[in-house]
Amino acid sequence: MSVEDAHIQHTDYEALFRSWRARAGEDPVAATGLPHAFTYGDATALGAQGCQVTTILATALPLATGDRALREAAAVVADGTVAPPRLAGAAALLAATEAAALLGSRAIHGLTAELSVVSAVTAGLATTLVTSALAELGSAERTEPSAAAGLLTAQFPRLVRGFAAGTTDSTGLAEAADIGGPPGAVDIHALAGSSRRGCSLVQQLPALLGRLERDGAPSSVIGPAKELVTAADQLHWRLAEAAPADGELVRGYQLVYAGAASLTLWPRTGEVWVRAALNEVLARLLDSEPAADARARLLAELLDRHRGGHPLTPFGA
Template identity: 30%
Template sequence: MISAAALEPLLARHESGAWAPEALHALDTGEEFPADAVAVLDDAGLAASYVLTPDSDFPALVDLIRTVARRDLTAAIAHGKTFLGSVPVWIAGTPEQATRLAERVRAGDPVCWGLTERDHGSDLLAGELAAVEEDGGWRLDGEKWLINNAGRARLGCVLARTDPAGGARGFSFFLVDREQLPPDAWQVLPKVRTHGIRGADISGFVLHGARVPAEALIGAPGDGIGIVLKSLQLTRTACVGLSLGAADHALRLARDFTKERELYGRRLCDLPHIRRILGRAAAAALTAEAVSSLATRSVHAMPGELSVTSAIAKAYVPTTVQDMLGRLAELLGVRSFLTSPPGGGFAKLERDHRICAIFDGSTVVNRTALLTQMGRLGRLLRRGTADTDAVRTAADLTTRPAPIDPARLTLTSATGCSLVQSLPGAYEGIRAHGHPELTALAETVLETGWQLAAELADFIPVSGGLPSTAFRLAERYERLYAASACLRVFLHNPDRPAEALAKDALWLRACLAHLLDLPDTPAYDELALAVLDWTGPGFTLLDGAV
């Protein structure tokens, strides 16, 4: 299985061919699928990383997604969809189903995920595509729409209504093999034109009397919605790699522009205001990376809390990166609007990334999911109950993750969110360092945590809808998670960040200032200098290894 460290130079060797920015731009303009770029990923064996086994390294998978995404989000989303489409089998399939699908995935066969429908969007309980038992198997009829790789996929994990009455136990999953169907049984719908990722195969399909064998059923009849919810815990967590790659790409464009552009006889990067914008954007990127690191390692260390962790990661990381892109657009000025290379790279990146906050549950959907558990999260935050051993394991980025066990995934978290609930211990660890500014920032974070915990004491989810103020609570909880992630990465990885970021706790001071929404701090200026000197492919805390 290829690593991110090996994939990066491989893609670099194709910069004058399939992965040339000009070639990818031309395909985007023509709304054409990046087939040659995807073929390079197939030849590299990237699809093998999408096969989830107990020995899989989930953070390594996200690093691979990040490596592809920093060059082109369209190709990353198109190729990575196979992981999303396969997850239900890794979660709930039989060993035989998993073995067969793994062979197909490793061979490069695309897999799509047939969840949504034209008239129902994310309301999966309203789905109409139906499966009826027939002749020892099942017959599927209906439409799925806005499906990535609907036309290219050889296989699809399809959610179907198996009980006419519907309900939480009225749906089931099926692994459908197009090659085992008559040509008219799976009809591909026309490609849908999109604002971003224009070359991706976003369309849909209609099943007409599609007969599949009994072994195509994933799990038991009626398990479909539960499988979806558990699968989303993994897919939402994996999606952070797309945003991290976009952040790398954006920072590189901004770095190059500010170093090369002169205004009134001075380079842009020499202007204090420009450095402040660049430094705060970098701080946002590093907080997103810290959240991603803890969330991806929680797949191994705290799978029972992923219903909370994945919702936080999927809401926080894409939203933070999109806000960061907005800051950098101000810095780039008119260059951020150009649509042709070399200046047009940012415009394509910015519109491509917008989809990252939407698929696999939008920010609102994820915050709603978080709010359904907010009462318990508030109680456990006030008590300070936490699995501190698991938190340390998740936060120590030098240790090999424990085996993945999908059986430990739960629909709700009985233990809440140990990372946030262990915040008092993290504060004590920071205080022991004796750094006055850092201690003051950490103390402010702790105070915001206690304030939020007190407000959550009166929070009761409202049946039939949530007030807008509730979503502000969810956003604040996400920031508390992000701050806790930064503190833990700092405490448990003293030797990982590059010297330019580690000196005088620079990266942590900048990240906490960003999370506390402090507009003016010297840490942003110092961090901007680190960005200007950065030469690796990814702007990262991890020793430049990404």
């Protein structure tokens, strides 16, 4: 094994993601060069598939932009510059994005064979949901659009089959969901241009709902979880019939992924956060207005976090 391969295999990518995000929050100008600083053999030893790793890690940069805007808005919300419900909506969007990005960084270890999907989805989310959060805050900032959509549309047929069959890598998914836990070595030979299995995080949704119901999760979690599973099922029927370049369906799949990530991590974030994150995701999936009560409940916790000097989102820097 080469030195470069050993670096790639044994790097803790969740820790690297968190480091990039923290550094970007401190110095956003300097941090724009961070993706190019990934020089464990410059990842080019892995060919084009190595870009899947850097694409996932680079989501730290737009998230850091969202973090800064959210902190600034929380500081001035009392003067009416930002409507309090919109502050809560922006925070929920960022929480959904960071759940997806953190699971993505851990998928590098646990779900390596699925990174062609994970990287395309997380890159798109970091653009669409962070930009939506900035719009909620009245910010003119925008994040750079992702060019990864084509990598996702080419895999629609496998994603449809995987969802219909409920195909998952349960061991890899459990490792990916163990945020903060020790990661295993990366199987660099599992990196591929397309995922044979599809996307375990999304494909586990019906089974995840069943577990939540058996475990007695609160109705405020079960209700939106059922809506998400229904929306995911309807989306996959549309994917089966879609033209390959249908951007609306790409965005829909990204939203389902964000919802699945939020739901998977709800024991760590708490009922208020998962309810608010799913509220924003479902509003965009179903083209409806976000529920005011979910935003109101989140706002109280958000302002408490701000007053206490804590990160404003569950996995914030």
